[in-house]
Amino acid sequence: MSEFKLLNTTKLEGIYQFCEHYEGxxxxxxxxxxxxxxDFTRRHPQVILKDVDIDHALFMMVNGHVRCKLVIDHDDTFVGVVNSKDLTGRKVLTTAQKRNVSRADLTVEDVMTRKGDLHAMFYECVENARIGDILETLKEIGHQHVLLMDENQNLRGMISASDIARALHIPVNILQKAHSFKEIFEIIYEHAEVTA
Known part of the structure; x- marks a missing residue:
């Protein structure tokens, strides 16, 4: 027997309008x-082990309704971030081809963004910031998310462009920025594939 109770529901026949009053x-x-x-002090971060194969990782994301997970090793040490685009995009095929392995042999570690390539800010910066400030920062760094640290430099939270888009009901387009000739080539090639 469950320790939870069933709540009453009702049919929506005759309901056509949304309420006009917002609390706040x-x-x-x-x-x-x-x-x-x-905020990781209120909600456990979405994590995944670095050696999970990419198909299983994608299955976990789709069924968990998340687009991004923090990658950890077997000692629970943070090593990077993986998002659903990493698991389904051109990066997968390019990595498999470079390593001369099949797509099914790739793991999260093979396609993730390593922590050394990520950006973070102290949580106290966010306490006095607006959502627009975060969007401007994400656009400047060319990343879909920014991690937040506490005063002890522990991971405290994360803000993602997709969360902002969902919360505001607006499209948010963050263009990836290149920091080397190799990255410039990869970005141009990726955008050419999308527009073709």
Whole structure:
């Protein structure tokens, strides 16, 4: 027997309108940035082991309704971030081809963004920031998310462009920035494939 109870539901026959009153103000780019933070002190971070194969990782993301997971090793040490695009995009085929292995042999570690290539900010910066400030920062660094650290440099949380887009009901397009000729080539090639 379950320790939870069933709640009453009702049919929606005859219901056509949305309510007009909001408790508080609806979110906008001027709202406090803390309202779109995934705070690890209140919610466990979404993590995945680095040696999980990419198909299983994608299955976990789809069924967990998440687009990004923090990658850890077997000692629970943070090593990087993987998102659903990493698991389904051109990066998978390029990596498999370079290593001369099949796609099924690739793991999360093979396609993740390593922590040394990620950006973070201290949580206290977010306490006085607006959502628009975070969007501007994400655009400047060319990343879909930024990690947040506490004063002891432990991971405290994360803000992602997709969370902001969902919260504000707006499209958010963060263009990837290149830092080397190799990255420039990869970005141009990837965008050419998308527009073809």
């Amino acid at each position: 103000n609806p979110l906008s780019i001027f709202s406090p940035a803390e309202q779109v933070v995934t």
